[in-house]
Amino acid sequence: MKPNRIEAVDALRGLALVWMAVFHGCFDISNAGFLSANFYADPLWTWQRSCILSLFLLCAGAGQALAFHQGQSWRRFGVRWLQIAGCAALVSLGSALMFPNSFIYFGVLHGMAVMLLIVRLTASWGRWLWLLGALVWATYFLTPWAFDSGWLSTAFNAKPLNWIGWISIKPITEDYVPLVPWLALMWWGMAATQWWLASPLSQKPTSIRLPLLPQLAVLGRWSLSFYMLHQPMLLGALWAWTTLT
Secondary structure (H helix, E strand, C coil), X not given: CCCCCCHHHHHHHHHHHHHHHHHHXXXXXXXXXXXXXXXXXXXXXXXXXXXXHHHHHHHHHHHHHHHHHCCCCHHHHHHHHHHHHHHHHHHHHHHHXXXXXXXXXXXXXXXXXHHHHHHHHCHHHCCHHHHHHHHHHHHHHHHHHHHHCCCCCHHHHCHHHHCCCCCCCCCCCCCEXXXXXXXXXXXXXXXXXXHHHHCHHHHCCCCCCCCCHHHHHHHHCCHHHHHHHHHHHHHHHHHHHHHHC
């Protein structure tokens, strides 16, 4: 049986996809030399990336809460997880061809694959997810102190361990989404949606209709396909424009 969906969650994910496509389009234009922008240090771009990623992870947590509430089997979860993990491998391969010195080895899809397993395993923990997310977030701010005081080894900066996120030196890579602090967002997305599902609010129909809500919701239901196709299409359009003009 096809699971029920929450249109607002799909629409929020669709909004994140549109924002991401615009962001990556600007990055491609900058990388081609047509735009002067520092996507690695300028707050205008780094904050946008953080907001886009936060939306994706909150929606992923909400989606897992809904799936768990509806009794999604581990088999169905596993099929989707394998799709995400496979796409993560393709992203690593493609980025290695484009950016051999800074390829993506633990980006958003890699991080989501690990986080989804953790969130699925802890789906029944209820209100404790709020606290767990807060603890993860707290360790992010305590990490510099932990390094300075010797509580953390510099080994956590190396690739075998830096996917955790307890680092003092940010790795050179085009996309980096470690568990700390981003797991907190997915846990909070699940906790908030579970609270909503258990409240009377989830039983009350809403008559609020926002502009483009249905269209964004449709887009949000195809998030993985859009994610994998948008950059090749953007790069192809940019190549065609620079070649034919």
